[in-house]
Structures are given as C-alpha cells and as structure tokens.
Amino acid sequence: MGDYHFVYKDVEGASTQWDDIQRKLGNLPPKPAPFKPPAFTPADEEDSKAKDKAWIDEKTEEELEDVEDDLDDRFLQEYRKKRLTEMREADKIARFGSVVPISGSDFVREVSQAPPDVWVVVMLYKDGFPECRLLLECLEALATRYTATKFVKIISTECIPNYPDRNLPTLLVYNNSAVKATYVGLHSFGRRCTSESVALVLCQSDPVLNDGQCGGEQSRQAVLDGIKKKFVESVVREHEDDDGSSSD
Numbered sequence: 001m002g003d004y005h006f007v008y009k010d011v012e013g014a015s016t017q018w019d020d021i022q023r024k025l026g027n028l029p030p031k032p033a034p035f036k037p038p039a040f041t042p043a044d045e046e047d048s049k050a051k052d053k054a055w056i057d058e059k060t061e062e063e064l065e066d067v068e069d070d071l072d073d074r075f076l077q078e079y080r081k082k083r084l085t086e087m088r089e090a091d092k093i094a095r096f097g098s099v100v101p102i103s104g105s106d107f108v109r110e111v112s113q114a115p116p117d118v119w120v121v122v123m124l125y126k127d128g129f130p131e132c133r134l135l136l137e138c139l140e141a142l143a144t145r146y147t148a149t150k151f152v153k154i155i156s157t158e159c160i161p162n163y164p165d166r167n168l169p170t171l172l173v174y175n176n177s178a179v180k181a182t183y184v185g186l187h188s189f190g191r192r193c194t195s196e197s198v199a200l201v202l203c204q205s206d207p208v209l210n211d212g213q214c215g216g217e218q219s220r221q222a223v224l225d226g227i228k229k230k231f232v233e234s235v236v237r238e239h240e241d242d243d244g245s246s247s248d
Contacts, residue, residue: 095212097147099123099139104158111152116176119149119208124156124163124170131186132169134193141195142202146223148212173208180206196231203227 022028095118102110114120123139125132136153143151156163156170163170171188173181183189183201190197202208203224211223 095148096143096150098143099136099151099153102152102154104154107154107159110150111174112177114150114174114177118175119180119206119210120174121149121151121202121208122159122172122174123151123153124159124168124172125153126156126165126168129165129168135169135171135186135189135198138189138193138195138198142199142209145195146199146209146211148210149208171202173202173206175206175208180208196227196233199227200231 019028019031023031100110111120111122121139121142123132123136125136139151139153143149156165156168167184169186171181171183172179173183181202186193189201199209207223209223209227
C-alpha cells in the first residue's frame with residue numbers, strides 16, 4: 001500500500017500546501033487577495049458644521065422651521081427669520097400667474113374658500129363672443145403681471161343658471177368669501193377695453209391687483225401708481241395712433 005500524505009486546512013478559507021503547489025503549476029486560479037476593509041472616514045455630522053449664513057442658505061423652508069432652537073447667535077436667528085420671510089413671499093408670488101378655467105363644482109373651493117389675503121377676479125363668459133375674447137386677453141396680461149391676484153374664468157351658466165348672454169362678459173371680484181365688486185359688460189372698462197383700463201377699474205376702491213413684491217399700504221399705493229402710469233401711457237399711445245391714422 002503506497003504512502004499517502006494528507007494536508008488539511010487549518011481554518012476555513014486557508015490554502016493547503018496542495019493548493020499552493022497546484023497554483024504554481026497553473027492548475028488553480030491565483031489565490032484571492034485577503035479582504036482589507038476600507039479605512040474609516042467619519043461622516044460629516046450635521047451638528048459639527050459651522051452654523052453661518054451659508055449654512056442657513058442651504059436649508060429649505062421646512063428645515064428652517066425646525067432649526068430655531070439650534071441657533072444661539074442672535075444675528076443668525078434674525079437671518080433665519082429673514083430667509084423664511086423671503087421664501088414665503090416667493091411662494092406667494094409664484095402662487096398664480098394665469099387665468100385658470102374652473103367649473104361650477106370648483107367655484108366654492110377656488111373662489112369662496114380662497115385665503116383671506118387673496119383677491120379673486122372671476123370672469124363669466126361664453127365661447128364665441130368677441131367681447132369675452134377681448135376681455136380675456138386683458139385679464140391674461142394682468143394675471144402675468146400681478147401674480148399674487150387669482151384670476152379664474154367660468155362659463156356663465158355654470159356659475160349662475162340662466163345668466164343672460166347680454167350681460168357678457170361679467171367680472172366678479174371676491175375677497176374673504178364675499179363679492180366686493182361686479183362689472184357687467186365690456187363698456188364698464190371705458191371706450192376702449194385694454195389691460196390698463198381694466199386694471200384701473202379693478203383698483204378704484206380696493207387693492208385688487210397685487211404683484212406680490214411686498215405688503216402694506218405703501219406697496220398697494222405703489223401698485224396703484226404704476227397702474228395709473230400705464231393707463232396714461234396707453235391713452236397717449238392711442239391718441240398718437242389716431243393722429244397717425246388721420247394724417248394718412
């Protein structure tokens with residue numbers, strides 16, 4: 001009986017002498033490199049970051065709401081408040097910006113239940129009426145300019161059953177769940193209906209149009225002054241166009 005030499009593995013995964021010989025002869029693949037864990041690198045701890053203006057600028061509005069107790073410095077507390085105010089104002093500016101079509105079932109939610117600080121301009125219309133198309137063009141221009149005012153349009157008879165077509169277009173102005181003004185017919189906005197003449201009529205007694213830049217009486221007055229200026233400029237252009245046409 002021949003001599004047999006057995007070589008056992010000392011531990012699981014260790015190579016035997018036989019395996020080493022076979023690797024040298026090329027009968028087995030090379031021995032895999034021993035596992036070496038990567039060097040430990042501590043993760044950036046949120047609490048270890050320096051709390052400065054840049055740290056606050058990186059935060060979202062929701063995150064800033066939650067970090068008030070983490071700020072010991074009075075300057076950073078005030079800067080946090082300033083950033084929150086800016087974010088909220090930006091949200092308000094971006095809230096609207098177009099004339100949104102609604103149905104009768106949307107009216108309460110979109111108009112009557114609008115926030116108290118939001119003015120809503122509702123256009124009652126029907127397709128196929130040139131007067132409605134002209135007023136809609138004016139409102140679309142105002143909606144892009146005064147993005148904190150909400151503009152919606154609704155088929156007249158969906159809003160008020162049996163509403164007479166002779167009253168079209170009609171504007172309803174809402175604030176705080178109440179009708180503040182009603183304008184029936186295109187003639188309500190002057191001899192020529194322009195976005196400037198509509199803006200002037202809307203703001204005669206209430207601060208309906210809001211560009212969302214800032215609040216307060218001073219801001220409302222600035223908006224009204226801007227509307228008056230644009231109206232005067234449009235009237236001047238209108239007269240210049242008329243004079244040019246008559247001279248031809």
